[in-house]
Amino acid sequence: MTRSLLLLALVALPMTSFASSFAGTSAGSASGASSASSGSSSGDDKVLLQARDDAAAFVASDGQIRGARLQAALVQLRQSDVEARNASDLQLAKALLAR
Numbered sequence: 001m002t003r004s005l006l007l008l009a010l011v012a013l014p015m016t017s018f019a020s021s022f023a024g025t026s027a028g029s030a031s032g033a034s035s036a037s038s039g040s041s042s043g044d045d046k047v048l049l050q051a052r053d054d055a056a057a058f059v060a061s062d063g064q065i066r067g068a069r070l071q072a073a074l075v076q077l078r079q080s081d082v083e084a085r086n087a088s089d090l091q092l093a094k095a096l097l098a099r
Helices: 002-026 035-039 041-050 052-060 068-080 082-086 089-098
Strands: none
Touching: 041 052, 041 068, 052 068, 052 089, 068 082, 068 089
């Protein structure tokens, strides 16, 4: 258990720059925002927060453990962010953990 947490911490540290840039782009811009997209952000955040445990298991197992909540978050991220469409599942899982 401790070894998994240590591995997770070591893997997540280099991803902080990716996560901060990813978070900045996924927030959108004020000029391009619409009322429909801004109203759904709280539900989107809930899905992403609920996926963190699944993301941790996915990263710690090097992609072997893939939970349903992580799958839902990956779909949501790729639908809402162009950069996320080009990122691997592992990169997105690490970005979720760094949030």
